[in-house]
Amino acid sequence: LLETRDDDGSEGLMTYRVSVNLKTLQSFTSVPIPRRGRLPRFPERERRRAIRRTLPTNKATEEQRVERSFGHRQRLHKTTKKNHMFLNSQESPHASDKQQVTPSEDKHKDPGILVSFALDSVCQPKNHIVFLKTHKTASSTIVNILYRYGDERNLTFGLPVHKYSQFFYPQRFATTYVEGVHNNMVREYHIICNHLRFNKPELDKLMPEDTFYFSIMRHPVTMFESAFTYYKGIQAFHSSINLEDFLDRGWQNYSPSVANNQYAHNNLAFDFGFDNNIYNSTDMEERAQAAVAAIEQDFHLVLITEYFDESMVLLKHALCWSLEDVVSFKLNSRSEQSRHMPLPHIADKITAWNELDWRLYIHFNATFWRTVDITLGREEMAREVGRLRQRRDQLQEGCLQDGGPVNPEHVKDNRLKPFQYGEAVIQGYNLKPALEGQTKMKCQKLIMPELQYSGYLYKKQFEN
Numbered sequence: 001l002l003e004t005r006d007d008d009g010s011e012g013l014m015t016y017r018v019s020v021n022l023k024t025l026q027s028f029t030s031v032p033i034p035r036r037g038r039l040p041r042f043p044e045r046e047r048r049r050a051i052r053r054t055l056p057t058n059k060a061t062e063e064q065r066v067e068r069s070f071g072h073r074q075r076l077h078k079t080t081k082k083n084h085m086f087l088n089s090q091e092s093p094h095a096s097d098k099q100q101v102t103p104s105e106d107k108h109k110d111p112g113i114l115v116s117f118a119l120d121s122v123c124q125p126k127n128h129i130v131f132l133k134t135h136k137t138a139s140s141t142i143v144n145i146l147y148r149y150g151d152e153r154n155l156t157f158g159l160p161v162h163k164y165s166q167f168f169y170p171q172r173f174a175t176t177y178v179e180g181v182h183n184n185m186v187r188e189y190h191i192i193c194n195h196l197r198f199n200k201p202e203l204d205k206l207m208p209e210d211t212f213y214f215s216i217m218r219h220p221v222t223m224f225e226s227a228f229t230y231y232k233g234i235q236a237f238h239s240s241i242n243l244e245d246f247l248d249r250g251w252q253n254y255s256p257s258v259a260n261n262q263y264a265h266n267n268l269a270f271d272f273g274f275d276n277n278i279y280n281s282t283d284m285e286e287r288a289q290a291a292v293a294a295i296e297q298d299f300h301l302v303l304i305t306e307y308f309d310e311s312m313v314l315l316k317h318a319l320c321w322s323l324e325d326v327v328s329f330k331l332n333s334r335s336e337q338s339r340h341m342p343l344p345h346i347a348d349k350i351t352a353w354n355e356l357d358w359r360l361y362i363h364f365n366a367t368f369w370r371t372v373d374i375t376l377g378r379e380e381m382a383r384e385v386g387r388l389r390q391r392r393d394q395l396q397e398g399c400l401q402d403g404g405p406v407n408p409e410h411v412k413d414n415r416l417k418p419f420q421y422g423e424a425v426i427q428g429y430n431l432k433p434a435l436e437g438q439t440k441m442k443c444q445k446l447i448m449p450e451l452q453y454s455g456y457l458y459k460k461q462f463e464n
């Protein structure tokens, strides 16, 4: 990993894959060299240095912080000479999108922000993707989008061994959890999107250099309320009468060492690989900043559940995909009867208890909108969101019998019933009975719950 300086004086980092004699290398570097496997892309010393660069001064405003983090990201990627602002591309393979991508006036103001969208000199659809599937954030809907995209193009998914649905979560991800690794059955993995606890060095071993990393965050209040209902059976929650009861007793109910209790405390930070056990601590600010810096280093894009449609538009551009590729129906949603919107004083307790998650969310919500402003601009975003919704409405009209989701007992086709868990009532869909052929197949895949779809893909990849 080399630090470089461009003609304009800006710094950058560049990675090379090299073949070297380890002893020779050891003689002129203090970075620990792993004996086996690939060199880590950003050794710990570089990561720490990058984090120091992004730490704001006490006086920094949120806006400056966003600026700094993107400026930092710019330096990290600047040396990729081929990098190109995707909005300028006239080469989009998606003819229907060309008119939609009107470069907005202000996109040139901060080229740094675009590097997370850096594509090759020609806009090529990306098909090496890692999606960190965070919990209770609409991630199953995104997984459905990725499954359909890869399935249609016969891409290879990195799926959990033995047809499991997750990569041994909550353990940190390891390549050995992926089907096909132990027997070298798979030459190239394209997409990894099942639940896992993030571990970049291990993912790097499996995925190519040009892999696009993205994830999604949800407001901690609604996310926690959803988790409380869904994971009511875990030790931390099961004896609490309700959410407030749990929050008032805080640490008494919560033991970090009990299995699955990560769902009850800063679960978002945990999924990203950080220590989630922090409460009311003096080093909260420092740890949150370090987490932000590490996520900005490892991820090209962080989406926001509350702006799901805007997120899909941004994702579409970042991946150089078409509108059709990112259209979806809402999956894994609870019925209204199992949803209890917390009152404001309970919401405050939730953000206090999950402060690390709260800080991550605040930061990435701000950077999300800043990315929108600097790339598409709000007007173009609104236009594209309108088109996305129109297309979803068309598909709903064409596919769904009841116009929207129904409670599980009303799902007629047992094969399409969503998995039920905890005290949540997870809704599903019924298709119009007259559907046939390709249309039926397309509609079926749009509503197919995650477990069924990953089972189908496993069979397609490993049992045929």
Ligand SMILES: Nc1ncnc2c1ncn2[C@@H]1O[C@H](COP(=O)(O)OS(=O)(=O)O)[C@@H](OP(=O)(O)O)[C@H]1O
Pocket: 134, 135, 136, 137, 138, 139, 140, 141, 222, 226, 305, 306, 308, 329, 330, 331, 332, 333, 334, 335, 339
């Ligand atoms: N498109 C879209 N927009 C906004 N919100 C959405 C969307 N799709 C799913 N959802 C909501 O996401 C919640 C389920 O999240 P996940 O699929 O990540 O859950 S899981 O961890 O995989 O079990 C679940 O939230 P709750 O209903 O509050 O539990 C879903 O309703």
